[in-house]
Every structure is written in structure tokens, then in C-alpha cells.
Amino acid sequence: MPTINDIAVKLGVSKSTVSKALNNAADVSETLKKRILETAVEIGYEKNRIRKDSSKKLCILVENMDYENPMGFGYEIVIGFKQLAVPAGWEVDTIHMTEELQKMVSYDMFMLEHKYQGAFIVGFSLIDPWMKDFKSSNKPAVLYDNYIPENPRTAYVGVNNDEGFDMAIAHLKSLGHKTIGYLGGSLESHVTISRYNAYLHSMEKHGFCIDKSLTGCSYFISECTQKYLPVLLKKHVTAILCSHDSLANAVITHCMQLKYNVPDDISIIGFDDAPFSAYTMPGLTTIRQDRNALGRCGYYALSSLLNKTSISSLLLRAEFIERGSTSKVKKIC
Amino acid sequence: MPTINDIAVKLGVSKSTVSKALNNAADVSETLKKRILETAVEIGYEKNRIRKDSSKKLCILVENMDYENPMGFGYEIVIGFKQLAVPAGWEVDTIHMTEELQKMVSYDMFMLEHKYQGAFIVGFSLIDPWMKDFKSSNKPAVLYDNYIPENPRTAYVGVNNDEGFDMAIAHLKSLGHKTIGYLGGSLESHVTISRYNAYLHSMEKHGFCIDKSLTGCSYFISECTQKYLPVLLKKHVTAILCSHDSLANAVITHCMQLKYNVPDDISIIGFDDAPFSAYTMPGLTTIRQDRNALGRCGYYALSSLLNKTSISSLLLRAEFIERGSTSKVKKIC
Numbered sequence: 001m002p003t004i005n006d007i008a009v010k011l012g013v014s015k016s017t018v019s020k021a022l023n024n025a026a027d028v029s030e031t032l033k034k035r036i037l038e039t040a041v042e043i044g045y046e047k048n049r050i051r052k053d054s055s056k057k058l059c060i061l062v063e064n065m066d067y068e069n070p071m072g073f074g075y076e077i078v079i080g081f082k083q084l085a086v087p088a089g090w091e092v093d094t095i096h097m098t099e100e101l102q103k104m105v106s107y108d109m110f111m112l113e114h115k116y117q118g119a120f121i122v123g124f125s126l127i128d129p130w131m132k133d134f135k136s137s138n139k140p141a142v143l144y145d146n147y148i149p150e151n152p153r154t155a156y157v158g159v160n161n162d163e164g165f166d167m168a169i170a171h172l173k174s175l176g177h178k179t180i181g182y183l184g185g186s187l188e189s190h191v192t193i194s195r196y197n198a199y200l201h202s203m204e205k206h207g208f209c210i211d212k213s214l215t216g217c218s219y220f221i222s223e224c225t226q227k228y229l230p231v232l233l234k235k236h237v238t239a240i241l242c243s244h245d246s247l248a249n250a251v252i253t254h255c256m257q258l259k260y261n262v263p264d265d266i267s268i269i270g271f272d273d274a275p276f277s278a279y280t281m282p283g284l285t286t287i288r289q290d291r292n293a294l295g296r297c298g299y300y301a302l303s304s305l306l307n308k309t310s311i312s313s314l315l316l317r318a319e320f321i322e323r324g325s326t327s328k329v330k331k332i333c
Numbered sequence: 334m335p336t337i338n339d340i341a342v343k344l345g346v347s348k349s350t351v352s353k354a355l356n357n358a359a360d361v362s363e364t365l366k367k368r369i370l371e372t373a374v375e376i377g378y379e380k381n382r383i384r385k386d387s388s389k390k391l392c393i394l395v396e397n398m399d400y401e402n403p404m405g406f407g408y409e410i411v412i413g414f415k416q417l418a419v420p421a422g423w424e425v426d427t428i429h430m431t432e433e434l435q436k437m438v439s440y441d442m443f444m445l446e447h448k449y450q451g452a453f454i455v456g457f458s459l460i461d462p463w464m465k466d467f468k469s470s471n472k473p474a475v476l477y478d479n480y481i482p483e484n485p486r487t488a489y490v491g492v493n494n495d496e497g498f499d500m501a502i503a504h505l506k507s508l509g510h511k512t513i514g515y516l517g518g519s520l521e522s523h524v525t526i527s528r529y530n531a532y533l534h535s536m537e538k539h540g541f542c543i544d545k546s547l548t549g550c551s552y553f554i555s556e557c558t559q560k561y562l563p564v565l566l567k568k569h570v571t572a573i574l575c576s577h578d579s580l581a582n583a584v585i586t587h588c589m590q591l592k593y594n595v596p597d598d599i600s601i602i603g604f605d606d607a608p609f610s611a612y613t614m615p616g617l618t619t620i621r622q623d624r625n626a627l628g629r630c631g632y633y634a635l636s637s638l639l640n641k642t643s644i645s646s647l648l649l650r651a652e653f654i655e656r657g658s659t660s661k662v663k664k665i666c
Contacts, residue, residue, distance in 0.1 A: 084640075149496065152650045160645040163482065293642045300642070304633050307417075309626045310650040311633075312493040317485045317643040 002043045010039055037087040042079055056090045058302065059116045061097040065123035071275045073291065074122055077144070080295020081120055088303070099129060107133035107141070118306055120298040121146070126189055140305035142298050145191040152310035155301040157294065158191065161271075164287035164318030165198040168241055168269045169206050171285075171320060176329035177239045177267065180208065181232040183251060184243030186219040195243045195271065221247050225254040233258065238266060238329045245270035245277045245286055252280060252325060263327035273321055282324030290316065335376045343372055370420040375412055389423045391635065392449045394430040398456035404608045406624065407455055410477070413628025414453055421636070432462060440466035440474070451639055453631040454479070459522055473638035475631050478524040485643035488634040490627065491524065494604075497620035497651030498531040501574055501602045502539050504618075504653065509662035510572040510600065513541065514565040516584060517576030519552040528576045528604065554580050558587040566591065571599060571662045578603035578610045578619055585613060585658060596660035606654055615657030623649065 004022070008015045013032070021028045021036040028036075060081055066072025078094050085092050093116075101110075107130045111119065118140040124131060126146075134141055134148045140155075147156040172180055182199045185192035196217065200210055214237060216228025224247060232240060233255075242248035248270030252262050260266050262282060270277060273288035293316055301314045337355070341348045346365070354361045354369040361369075393414055399405025411427050418425050426447075434443075440463045444452065451473035457464060459479075467474055467481045473488075474481075480489040505513055515532045518525035529550065533543055547570060549561025557580060565573060566588075575581035581603030585595050593599050595615060603610060606621035626649055634647045 149499075152652075163645060166482075290643075296640065296642045297637070297644065300633055300637050300644075304630070307629065309629045309633070310623075311630065312496060312648045312650045314647045315645045317645045319485075 002045045004045075006043055007036060007039050007045060010043065011035060034087065038083045041082045041086045055115075057114070057116050058085055058090050058092050058118050058120070059111075059114065060092060060094045060120045060122060060298075061124075062094065063097045063123040063128065064125065067094065067122075073272075073274060076291035077122055077295040077298070080292035080297075081299045082295075083292075084296050084299040097124075102129040106130075107137050108139055111139040118142070118302045120144070120295075120302055122298075140302060142301040142305065144294065144298060145189075147190050147313065152312075153305060155305055155311040156190075156313045157297045157301050158194075158313075158315060159287075159289040159294070159318050160315040161191075161194045161198040161318070162201065164271060164320070165195070165202040165241065166205065167318065167320040168285075168287055169199075169202045169208075171322065171326065172239045172267065172269070173206055175267070175326065178208065178329075179214070179235070179237045179239075181214040181216075181235070181237035181240045182242075183215070183224045183228055183232070183240055183247060184217045185247070187217050188219070192217065192243055199241055221250045225250050229254055230258070233260065233266075239269070239326070240266065241269050241271075243271055245272045245274040245284060248284055248286070248325075249276070249280050252282075252284070263325050265330060267326035267329075269326060273319075277321075278323065280325070285323045285326040286321050288319040288321050290319065335378045337378075339376055340369060340372050340378060343376065344368060367420065371416045374415045374419045388448075390447070390449050391418055391423050391425050391451050391453070392444075392447065393425060393427045393453045393455060393631075394457075395427065396430045396456040396461065397458065400427065400455075406605070406607060409624035410455055410628040410631070413625035413630075414632045415628070416625075417629050417632040430457075435462040439463075440470050441472055444472040451475070451635045453477070453628075453635055455631075473635060475634040475638065477627065477631060478522075480523050480646065485645075486638060488638055488644040489523075489646040490630045490634050491527075491646075491648055492620075492622040492627070492651050493648040494524075494527045494531040494651070495534065497604060497653070498528070498535040498574065499538065500651065500653040501618075501620055502532075502535045502541075504655065504659065505572045505600065505602070506539055508600070508659065511541065511662075512547070512568070512570045512572075514547040514549075514568070514570035514573045515575075516548070516557045516561055516565070516573055516580060517550045518580070520550050521552070525550070525576050532574055554583045558583050562587055563591070566593065566599075572602070572659070573599065574602050574604075576604055578605045578607040578617060581617055581619070581658075582609070582613050585615075585617070596658050598663060600659035600662075602659060606652075610654075611656065613658070618656045618659040619654050621652040621654050623652065 004015050004018045007018045018036055021033045060078055062074050065074040067074030067078045082092050121141055121143045134154050135150045140153050142155045145158045148154040184196055187193050203210055216224055218224050248268050252268050255262050255266055262268055270284045270286035273286045277284040277286050297314050297316055301311050304311050337348050337351045340351045351369055354366045393411055395407050398407040400407030400411045415425050454474055454476045467487050468483045473486050475488045478491045481487040517529055520526050536543055551557050581601050585601050588595050588599055595601055603617045603619035606619045610617040610619050630647050630649055634644050637644050
């Protein structure tokens with residue numbers, strides 16, 4: 001279990017400074033206090049030693065996503081949320097949510113039983129039972145990558161997909177690409193619909209013709225790679241944008257199997273900057289969602305709902321990350 | 334000048350409780366402290382009596398908008414921002430900004446000279462000289478109703494225009510309207526472009542044909558009412574959505590002059606719920622931007638930028654306000 005000494009070593013300050021900061025002493029600067037508290041949360045320093053008010057309880061409900069392993073997509077999201085919530089005096093429980101649990105009890109009842117004042121909902125899909133509850137629930141809920149139109153007690157946080165695709169298509173245009181395809185998840189989730197539309201809008205914005213036959217969408221990665229990828233290759237696309245890094249990674253592998261070199265024959269761009277994306281062969285050019293910042297946005301949105309400010313959506317800036325999977329379009333001889 | 338007594342009377346608590354809360358005493362609950370501080374800000378209790386840190390300075394820069402008069406559109410925006418910022422220890426200056434001042438000094442230099450750590454920018458238009466500065470500025474800036482694509486040190490706050498028009502068109506559809514026109518400001522500002530697109534998208538979403546000949550956009554209200562309104566009336570629109578309440582109010586007056594009764598012959602809907610909109614004849618059905626909440630959103634977004642979380646946009650929920658300017662479509666005999 002991490003100790004005060006671990007925090008002191010990590011920040012290069014004395015143990016007594018850490019101790020004073022955790023006890024909110026007046027002779028430690030606010031900036032240093034903040035860094036010490038953030039580090040305490042980051043390394044998992046036992047939370048009941050950090051001053052808190054037991055009536056202030058929030059939860060992070062995570063589904064379909066690893067958050068306990070540093071390579072998991074949810075890990076930094078959870079840390080980012082806690083780094084703001086814990087120093088503000090909140091006790092935060094992170095709970096692995098399942099469909100079964102949702103079927104047993106309604107969202108509002110679950111929140112009431114556990115005395116949670118608000119929830120950050122991560123990794124839910126449209127088929128989750130509570131997605132219906134959120135339309136009329138009373139307890140504030142902030143949903144990562146899901147949007148509930150009807151209920152002002154809910155808010156949506158995510159990355160600005162339009163900005164992300166704009167940067168990706170501008171990059172491909174600058175490399176001479178003109179025939180740019182899109183492969184993505186099925187159009188049954190909020191985030192895949194948003195990214196598909198972002199691809200279409202951005203192609204139009206950059207002066208390219210919109211050709212829906214250059215797109216393929218499926219829930220199954222294998223259907224994208226085995227059914228749609230060959231179609232796109234026959235249509236001579238020189239670049240493919242993918243809705244997620246895991247799909248982009250599979251597309252790279254299948255291109256190689258079909259004897260297309262990435263990036264010499266075809267450029268591939270992902271989305272998310274998942275922890276593995278720096279280590280694909282070649283490294284994946286992608287659009288980063290800063291996961292720690294997403295977690296912090298989750299807290300900002302939730303604390304605004306708790307303060308009766310009905311945020312509808314809060315979008316984070318996208319960031320373009322250029323690696324080896326994109327290059328200049330090949331001259332046709 | 335407001336005193337501690339004014340705060341006590343307004344909240345129905347004792348003067349000593351107010352005094353204790355302002356001095357952050359331990360025996361006043363956090364909830365009451367918050368209400369007392371918010372009320373102190375609201376009624377303009379002299380700010381240097383509220384505990385603050387002189388190194389923490391923010392500014393609200395307002396242009397083209399009255400913020401000193403309770404009937405002014407900017408009044409509650411400024412109050413909402415301060416109600417969160419002042420209790421958090423910030424000193425907040427509200428400054429009437431002009432084009433001349435912007436031409437004299439760059440945004441970054443202005444911020445540096447006055448030791449402001451961030452700014453909330455209200456009422457700027459695309460022609461303001463600093464709109465170029467914001468593309469590369471270093472000091473965090475949150476812009477109300479303006480979006481800077483390039484710079485992660487800026488964020489955009491506003492109301493969700495799509496939600497607003499969705500509610501308005503659903504309302505008109507439920508009243509039997511089918512031929513719905515749009516009048517709005519010129520397509521040269523971020524907010525008018527966004528509202529024009531929201532009208533088109535929402536018409537399509539509700540199964541209506543998109544007919545751009547039923548729309549008219551101009552910087553001048555008089556051009557909308559004198560040039561475009563007669564065209565729309567000739568095309569037998571039964572309802573008109575307007576991009577702003579001030580335009581909607583002018584449209585009502587001109588309809589009456591042209592012997593069209595509002596709402597019997599034609600329904601009119603505005604946007605904003607400006608302070609005068611409850612008092613037009615008939616009262617204006619409109620889409621509310623909660624101005625106090627917009628101010629608070631401005632503070633949330635700014636504090637997130639100051640904490641190195643690059644928010645791109647933060648949109649507030651829209652709220653539909655039904656008054657007398659809309660009714661069931663008239664049966665054609």
C-alpha cells in the first residue's frame with residue numbers, strides 16, 4: 001500500500017511537506033497542495049487518510065472497459081476524475097457495472113441505496129438497460145460518449161470528433177491523398193454515428209466528393225476487414241480512416257496479408273490513441289483522446305449538474321498524432 | 334452600498350451568520366456558506382470584504398451588450414460567472430471592451446499588463462480585432478457563442494441550438510404546422526450559422542422538406558421584416574422561427590401591420606428568452622438560454638482551461654418556453 005514517502009519521492013519534496021499538505025496546513029502553497037493531492041490519488045494512497053466528508057459520495061460506473069490495468073483504456077479516465085473529485089472532498093467509488101445488475105435495480109434506486117449524489121457513466125452501450133432509466137432519472141449522471149436528449153439531469157462528455165477528422169483529412173490532403181475511405185463500428189452507438197458523420201462533413205469541407213461506397217460499418221471488426229476492406233481496395237482508396245484504433249490495427253494487419261504495404265501503398269489512421277497504438281507496426285497515426293482530461297471533464301460536468309447548471313455536452317479538444325502508418329500518396333506510373 | 338444586513342434580510346438569516354460565513358467560520362454549513370457568498374455577489378456586496386487572493390485575477394470582457402442594467406442581456410451572465418468565481422477566491426473585473434482598445438494592444442499583452450490569468454469573452458463578433466489574436470493566444474479565453482478551431486487555450490460556451498430548434502419544431506408539428514419558415518441574422522457569425530443549420534437539420538429530422546426559399550438571413554432586422562417576411566407570407570408559411578427574440582418581436586409587429594394576426598394567422602417563435610420577451614404582445618414563445626447558467630458555464634470552462642484541460646465546447650441545455658405567439662394552425666376553408 002502506497003505511503004506518504006512514495007508521494008514525497010515521486011514529487012521530490014519532504015515527507016513532512018506531504019503530510020502538511022494532506023492536512024491542509026496553511027504554510028504549503030495551494031499549487032503544491034494540489035500536486036500532492038493529485039499524486040496521492042494517482043498512486044492510490046489510501047483515500048480515508050485524505051480529508052473528506054462522508055456525506056459527499058460519487059461513483060464511476062464502468063462497463064466493457066478495463067480500468068484497473070494501466071494499459072486499459074479506462075485507467076486514466078478514472079484517475080483523471082478522481083484527481084479533481086477527491087481533493088474537492090468527494091469519496092469516489094469505482095464500480096464494475098454489468099447488465100445483470102442493471103436488470104435487478106433501477107438507476108435511481110441504486111444511487112439512493114448507496115447514497116451516491118451523482119455518477120460518471122463510462123463504457124455503456126445503447127442496449128444497456130439503464131440507458132432508458134437515464135431519460136427520466138433524477139440523480140445527476142454524466143455519460144462518456146453517450147447523449148441523452150430528454151433529461152437535463154444528464155450530460156454528455158467526449159472528444160470533439162469533428163475536429164479530429166478535420167485534422168486527419170487535412171493531413172491526408174497535404175500528403176496528396178484524394179480517394180479516402182472510412183471503416184467504422186456499426187451505426188448503432190452514439191460515438192460511431194458521430195464519427196461517421198464527422199468523416200462525411202469533413203470530406204465535404206475539404207472539397208472531396210462524398211462517396212458512401214467508400215465506407216463500411218459493422219459491429220464486427222472481422223466484417224470490416226474481410227468484407228469491406230477488399231471493396232475499398234478495389235476502388236483504389238489510397239487512405240482509410242478508422243473509427244477506432246483497434247479496428248485500424250486489424251486493418252493494417254489485413255492490408256499486409258493482402259500484400260498492400262502500409263504506408264507505402266495505403267495510409268491508415270485510427271482514432272483514440274489507445275495505449276497500444278504507439279507499438280503497432282508501423283506505429284499508428286491517430287487522433288488522441290486525452291483520457292486523463294476526459295476523466296477531469298467528467299468531473300467538471302458532474303459538478304456543474306450538481307450545482308444545477310444543466311450542461312448538455314462538454315467536448316474535449318482532439319489532438320492529431322502522426323506516426324508511421326501515413327505517408328505521401330504513391331505516384332501512379 | 335449593500336451591507337451584511339441586506340444579505341441577511343434577503344436570505345432570512347441573522348447578520349452574525351452572514352458575517353461568520355463571509356469569514357469562513359467552521360460552524361456554518363457549506364451549503365449555507367455557498368448561498369451567502371452567491372447572494373453577496375448577486376447584490377454587489379463590496380468584493381474586497383470577501384476573502385480573496387490578490388494573485389488570482391480573471392476578467393469578463395463584454396462588447397455590444399448591456400450588463401449593468403438588470404434588463405440587459407449580459408447582466409445575469411456576469412452574475413452567474415462571478416457567483417462561482419468569487420467564492421473560489423478569484424478577483425473578477427468586468428470590462429466594457431471596444432474595437433479601439435483591441436486595436437491599441439494585443440490580447441496577450443492586455444492580459445499580461447493587468448495580470449489576468451484568464452478571460453471570459455462575451456458579445457464579440459467575427460470582425461473584432463482580437464478574434465485573430467485568439468487563434469494563437471496563450472492566456473486561456475472562454476468565448477460565449479464563438480468558436481476558435483485552432484487553439485486549445487480557448488473554449489466555446491453556448492446553448493445547444495440543435496436541441497432548441499428540435500423542441501420548437503416538435504411544438505409546431507404538434508400544432509399541425511407544416512410550412513415553417515426561418516428568419517435570422519446574416520450567416521457571418523458563429524451563432525447565426527449554427528441556428529440556421531439547426532433549423533435545416535431539425536426540419537429534416539421531423540420529416541419536413543427542406544426548402545431554402547422559406548428562409549431569409551440579414552444583418553439588418555429591417556431587411557428581414559421588409560424584404561423576406563413578405564416573401565414568406567406569399568409562400569403561405571403558417572409559422573416562422575427567428576434566430577433571436579429581438580427579430581421575432583419585430584416580425585410580430587410587421588405581421589400585425591400587414592394584417593396578419595399572431596398567433597391566429599401565423600405563429601412566431603424566437604430564441605434567447607430575452608428579458609423583454611414575456612412582455613411582447615402577444616407574449617413570445619421562445620427557446621430560453623438560462624443566462625445565469627451560461628455565466629456559470631463560462632467559469633467552469635475557464636477553470637478547466639486553467640487546469641490544463643483543453644475543453645473545445647461546453648453547451649448548455651436549451652429550454653422551451655411556450656407563450657402566446659404560437660397556436661394551432663388555422664384550417665384552410
